[in-house]
Amino acid sequence: MQLNKLIGAAALMGMAAAACAQETxxxxxxxxxxxxxxxxAGKDNENGARLAVEELNxxxxxxxxxxxxxxxVSEDDQGDxxxxxxxxxxxxxxxxxxxxGPYNSGVAIPASRVYSEAGAVVATVGSNPKITEQGYKNLYRINASDTQLGGKMALYAAKELKLKNVAVVDxxxxxxxGVAEEFKKQARVSGLTVAGHEFTNDKxxxxxxILTNLKAKKVDAIFFGGYAPQGGPMxxxxxxxGLNAKLLGGDTICAPEMGKLGGDAVGENVLCAQGGAILDKAASGADFKAKYKKRFGQxxxxYAASFYDGVMLYADAMKKxxxxxxAKVGAEVAKNSYKGVAGTYAFDEKGNMQQSPVTIFTFKNGQPVPLTSY
Structure with a gap:
């Protein structure tokens, strides 16, 4: 009897080992x-990646x-x-x-060297153009760059908002x-006067x-190159x-955190540019939002959809x-196109998306609301 048990246990172990052998x-x-x-932002991005992993499994x-x-395997880089x-x-x-990841350009620039030397494949939303100008192979930007974010916000300010006199804070x-310089560059090309450029820090x-100085210059808008934890209080x-100017920014202030920190001071006076098309109008956007809310309760x-797409992009390249x-997966990412939730991922020789639409948002009831994509 004992012998039969041992044989049975050995057989089960053998089956388990065989099953493991069939799994990578x-x-x-x-x-x-x-x-x-x-x-x-970090937890939201992590949730997007986690949702993709769970679906694949x-x-x-x-x-x-x-x-x-x-x-x-999720790690806290502290945005540092x-x-x-x-x-x-x-x-x-x-x-x-x-x-x-990384989420922050300032983190992505130095960290990308470590990843490159180890032969890793990286999909980042860091938007500073310097990231993909370093020449590292298998480093991909999966959203719009500062050139697109800052530039299109400036175009919108000139053409749609009809602003004349603007200032920049970074x-x-x-x-x-990066995003402030791109806004300033396009603003001047579009005929806007840049009345001043002030500096702060991310703490x-x-x-x-700064604001008292800009109020004296009677600016129509302030473009803030920075993040929501500073944008809301600003x-x-x-x-x-009593500075009745619009507050403009990039993707990092296109977040409910702006409404939480800014209260009733954040409304239609705040506009921001975010990479990607309007999620609600994307083919699989509504389905993604529903799945995300069911899984995480919010x-x-x-960038949750972009991080979800990044994981799915890898899985698609592995199949191909x-x-x-x-090295083989990275080569497939480089030469193919993948249609995700937030956009279609096809890259140029530097690792930038060949086409990345930008959506302009404003705020209602503390939440970012899309206005238009172009």
Whole structure:
């Protein structure tokens, strides 16, 4: 009897081993600010990636005769360049070869060297043009660049809002400087007067001196190159000072966090540019929003769909390559096109999206509401 039990146990172990042999584990790394003032964005991005991983595991794909099992390895880079490099080293040392993130341009620029040296494939939403100008292979930007975000916000300000006199404030981060310079460049080309360019930082909370100076210059709008944790208080202080100018920005202020921090000072006076088409009008946008809300109990924020698409982009490339080797998967990403929720991912030789529509948003009841895409 005991012998039969042992034989049975051995058989079960053999079956389990055989099953494991038919499965390949693919680890997807996520790097983003999971703590601190930008944690709302980092967790939203992580949720987008997690949703994709869970869907892929619910309906496994087969590559090289083996089912793929995806695992998400998420790390907090704190939105800090030094921490981002440490996170990159930790992920690649752990054998993670496919990365979604970093979220911040200032993190993506130095961390991309670590990923490149390890032969990893990276899909980032960092928008500073410098990211893809470093010449690293298998580094892809899966959203609009600062040139598109800042430039199209300036075009909208000139053509649709009919503004004349604007000012720029940036937080001195790689993202903030980059998007502000692109706005300023296009604003001047479009005939706007740039009355001033002021500077702050991504930890500031009091903008009164800057805003008082700009009020004296009678500006129609202020373009803020920075993030929602500063954008919300800035809008509130503009109202307190009686500065009746519009507050413009890039994708990082297109978030409910603006409404939470700015209260009734954030409304139709605030406009922002975000990469991608209007999600509600995208073919699979409504379905994604419903799945996300069911899983996480809230609506997706700015880039949840992009991080979801990044994971799905990798899975699609793995199927096409018939391999999970990073070099082969990266080659498929480079030469093919993938239609995701937030856009169609086809890349130029530098790793930028060939076409990335930009949507202009305003705010109603504290929530970003899309106006138009172009």
């Amino acid at each position: 584990v693919v680890r997807i790394g996520h790097s983003g600010p999971l703590s601190g003032s930008q944690s709302f 619910a309906k496994p794909i087969t590559v090289g005769g083996k089912k793929l099992k995806f695992e998400l 360049p030094k921490s981002g490099v440490s996170v990159a080293q930790k992920l690649v040392d752990g054998g993670v070869k496919f990365i979604v 937080d001195r981060t790689a993202f903030g400087q 500031a909370s009091d903008f009164t001196p 809008a509130r202080q503009m109202k307190q000072l 609506d997706p924020d700015v 390559a018939g391999s999970v080797e990073p």
